[in-house]
Amino acid sequence: MNESFISKKTPEGLPFVGAPMFPPRWFMPYDVIIQLVMTLVSMGIAIYALRGFRWVKESSLYHLYLAFAILAIGFFANGLTLSIDFITRTPGPHPPSPMLFMDLGFMIYYVASIVAYGILVYAYFKNVRNASMATAVFGVFLTATAPFMESIIIVLLFGIVFAQLIHLTIHTSRSSILVCSSFALILVSNILILISDAGSEDLYVIGKLLQLVAFCALLLILLEVRRPE
């Protein structure tokens, strides 16, 4: 029951270089639901930021819109391919073909996440050179020691949380604490998913649940700011 749907090793037992962290099969339907929730929340934030950009023509709002719209595409592609693979495939070892439909979904998710978090990091750090340097140093350390794609996402999330912590020291509000906590949770969840590569499925599941909690917190913020005055 707890066996991974798809092994991260090829039939010959060699590690599949660059393989994403796959969920255990029993968790796949829940994973799809989580991806769907994150897609909807990301779309909600993107649409709201776009509406704001149309009114006040601020580039930071456009960056927020772009980042969350791209994140939504990544989550949707991941959820869609996961669900199709879950429905159409029977449990078993990784087929010889290295590029599965689900692999493609994960690849879209990773690329979308990197681009989206990259845009957010740019929005935060376009005027702060020192903070960018700190993130870059952390990035070099991490990418040298962990899988590439997930590492880039963690580095970018580290930068986002770092920028939000700086903002919190200047201006603290309930919303900014909640958003900072959400991104910190997303960072922790990505670290757990990265560690789960070493063989612990529980860490993958905990990581995904933390992501769900983080996006629910972001949904709270969205509902709060949309409330009529």
Next chain:
Amino acid sequence: MSPKAPSLKYRSKGRIFADILRAVKQDGSAKPTHILYKANLSHDRLTKYLTLLEDSELLTKTVVDDKAEYSITTKGEQFLMEFRRMEQFADAFGLEI
């Protein structure tokens, strides 16, 4: 010890729009000199922004005794409300507008 100079902060176009609209809204209608003082703008920049706000239908201009007076439109009020919301939204994400 010399007095500390006030920190100069970049104001975006949206924020300048909001500052002008707030200045006008405070008194119902306002003369350019009043707006100039309240929104902290030079004469040239104020003239440019007032034209932009008029063109965008956020302000209306009336001339009384050869003197211009500006009042906020419904669209202008809506802009101010949206700006406040977006300020709160961007601030939650640690971004400034």
